[in-house]
Amino acid sequence: MPPAARTAVEGIQRALAGGGVGEVAFRAEVRPDGSTVLGLVWPSPAVEPAMGYPDLGVLLLNDGALTEPWLRRPDPVPGAVPAPSADPELLERTLRERLPGAVGATEEEIAAAEARLGVTLSDELKTLYRVVRVDWHDDFEAVIDAGRAVGCELSGLDGLFGIDGTVRHPGWDIGARQSLGTGPDDAVQGLAGSPGWIAIGSNGGDTYAVDLTPGPAGHLGQVILIDHEQSLGAELVADSLTDFVLGRRREESPGLRRDEAPAVARVGTGFLRTVEAAAHPALEVLTIDPADGPPLTLAPLTALPRLRTLTAAPGTLADPREVAALTALEFLELGTREWRTLLDAGAVPRTLKAAAITVRDQDHLPVVALANEILTLRNRPRIDQTLLEGDLGPAR
Template structure:
């Protein structure tokens, strides 16, 4: 039964009536597991998606009834302030249900539709999100940079525009904590700091038209002065399990540093597709201070060079294609060992290796000895069954993120070989059917207890669906 001590906001999530329509829909036509005709269901539901175990027969497109049933649970998630939960259910032919709902926990970062990352160190973020830019005090501006010529060109193209005053620009600098570069100041001395400062702003059509002209002139959807922001690492969040597999790499011939974010990236516009344009005050070894970079909305790390200066961008009125520089001789900091990429751990091992991902594998399990002692290895992920001896992980003392299958975690725990420096961890069941999510939760709570972290909440709910027509 549900625990009456739960906070009121969790009551709808832990009510049988919330889950009953979904369980009945999924149980209808499900395949019994051979235990007196009992059906076992398992799955996960999050605010962004859901998934069910293989016992649920595929039905093609999701029905309206199933969508409505899922939305009932998602509404309860939202009311409880929970991103996602996993669940498992045992349903008898007569309709008796024993449902276990697992979650939430402040020590679990929810993933899409279930599986979450165990947060073993309060407030920790992956290494790339801690990386600051290398200083570039001697980086010169591009030859094309010319604040005076830029302001003159903008006034010619935007006649009658009333730009921001010195006080408005100073206020923006105080808010951002950085001095705006001369070209950006020149831009906003012509373009109003606030859109309602345009002449005729009391007439919406004229205001909108003026903004369109400004966007076309600059070559992007220009932000108002009040909307400028610093694209530091915190402005570009990513789930731990993805962020831990990224690496900051800046080759010697790179114009842009391969960072997550920088205190020197001042965002001033959008390309209309969600990618942000920024003035770069912390360029790479081959870059120019004040160059214009594009931060893609589909990536967590890095930026592409699109103009050598703001003057260059406005002269062309269209960003050129992003370009990046890579050193051909550089061995990758992130290595994937699987059937489609590297075919051995030896091929991945080198002193600069930071991330090792062992994926789908069709040969004998791999030996981790070649990566033991590597100075920068901080992330290891491995699909179930791919490691010859998981206990070798105990020798990888620099790991901050570890993702393994349930059996590998069990071996590691029993051997007392879990690296104590971990900041986060994951349990992957890729390719392994999970009949009962209670088992991964038991394992998760055992790992959390090692680090003194709060456990995942588990609630048992009983109910009656009435006779169910199993397959």
Template sequence: MADQRLASSSLNDFATWEPVLRLLRDRGAKEQADSSIRVAGRIGRRTWSLPVRQGHGAPGRAAQAGDMGREFEAVKRVQSGLVDAGLEDISFTARISPTGEAALSLLAPSPAVESGIGSPHPGALILVEGAVPEPWRRLPDPVPGAVPAPSADPELLERTLRERLPDAVGATDEEISAAEARLGIALPEELKALYRVTRSRSEDWADDYDAVVRHVTVVRCELFPLNDLYIADAASRRCPWRFAAKEAVVTPPDAAVQGLVGSPGWIVFGDTGGGDRLALDLTPGPRGHVGQVVILSHEENVGAGLVADSLTDLVMDRLSKPTGGGAGGDERPAVAHVNIQSLPSIEAAAHPGLEVLSLGVWEAEPLSLAPVTGLPRLRTLAAYPGTLADPLEIAGLTGLEYLELGPREWRVLLDAGAVPRSLSAAAITVQGEQSPLSIVALANELLALWDRPRIIRTVLEGDLGPAA
């Protein structure tokens, strides 16, 4: 791994890092007075992950925010450097001798590498610029004959809302037209009726909290102003490759809502107050209606749930009962997990519709991939370190777009020149404590195969002096 320098910023100054390094030396996980200690962590503009053992408060007193004051102050200096350098986060590893000499390696992010989550190790490697997992490329299936629900009644909806919100300020036709032009889509008549009654701007309520509560109660959600309407397409539902590649899009024949990541026909108009979004669905499932109300959970990456057959039903509090949505019949799942708690073998997971295979913690003999060789739709393999009998069997999985392996398995593929060229992204699973430098070196080898930007290491040296 070639050492380079970060762009000019205070991150290049050892003094910026001294407080963090002193903190890690003084309050590390283990006392190692007679030998060098090695530490690693990640610091971002808003979050950080450091191997710091928190001090304890006085007996009988709960830990206070002030107990972390030293850590906050130490991290703040690095966060200022991140702003100077135009970086969102940075990983580091350091070796500190008993007498205080420190060698610090900064691992600046590459545009081809996603951030590791709570870890100094790199996240997924994006081998093809702009690539997204297959579920994020999936568009809605056409549903011939789909129509609005019989309950959809824009006139009744508008009349009811005016009765319940007599003082509301409505949007003009020009404002509604401007929203349609911005979104590039015609708003359903029910949604137009809603906004003609209330434009849902905070200035219309001033400081009248009761008016806000009344509005939310009547409309059944925190209604967005017209300027905040957006299309919940797949790009709006961001998810790291490491998780997104393990999802699958499935729409059963009796589903009211298509099991998509996002749709150009999902018009988000409100929030539940808990972070979940409500949308009008113009691309319903086989048993759904055009303009039905669906909910997009902030805790899920794929799919939406049916709330009401129409916006009129939502306001009238006529909510829908869940229908369909399961795998149904004898259809086997597109995502399979083989581990000590789930499926007992790869044979049990193998079938022509399998898209994602995850091999987890395994206590028996390592597994052969022969049962899934040649499966037409298998695109993701994630294998926990030590679970594969022969990593070179991966060559028989010709449709892989995402591969997640341990360092040893990647080493076997690299040395044999057998890394699948079909990949769009990859990840290295780290088991236990391993040096970030060795993992970064491996990641850079993989990035080099696709001529992608490597992770830059900057080495700084300094003296912390003896420990107090």
């Protein structure tokens, strides 16, 4: 960056910082005669910044609303049983051999932890804490020894918690386009979190949990890993806590069942050719890209019970008003003309939690006005914009 440009940018950064503004979107038009128009779009509590939306971001139509997968609860597992390798007696002997001086928790303390968590701990997990109390505020060396004996940075009994899927939400820009399911051969349910995923420790970044709500092919009390770089799902690490402590861990685990047909589909050049081909009762996320041929009808989608995300490129819909018939829609991204049609027809779905406007080489000021119309429908805070006009003089 040339020194003059760097100086100008630093001046703008100082001015924004002085006003308590972390970021601002802008568009400048400088004509050959020097007349200049600068449009500024200020941050809004109703807009979530997102990559791919250079001027606006995602419009949040409800406070605190999250995408459905991050609210999903585990399916009941009444028939789930511990793995054949689960052996509380072997687990206790192993831990006492490794930690001969350890002092464990009392039965009353274990019962109090179960009451706080709202779950019944597995026999193996109770055995672990009967041997090892773990107090990070008391004896750090004992904590280190316990971690080495178990195989992770072990949490104390009072530090156990269920994984809350809502805190893993990555934002609507990413979350609305993702899907994760559970198949009949899956050991771990496809979730963002579960009250039955009891976090017991970490590897310094990722979280180990004992799984009390396993998938159809899993076992009660299996050990799973929640990757801090992932926002959905967990990986099976060991069939039992006994296996985990004895080092009998799985080297490979089946990949997460995410972003797969029929739950996620794409129509357009290089993908499916028709909306009919994407229509399936399990469809959750549909993207319609530009393609050769006439605009498409959404009629085949109207009876789908799980379709929550629709992204349609400008000019790809034969009648944008058909969006109103999609009764489960949470997130909608359309071009400016399509949004204009919906607004004029009073056809913006009431089920929407978030929305986005596709911007392609457009002046952002009219787009902001359109966004404010959408926000006004839900009594959401409007986006503030400032228009500055001046004369920089003729180019030299």
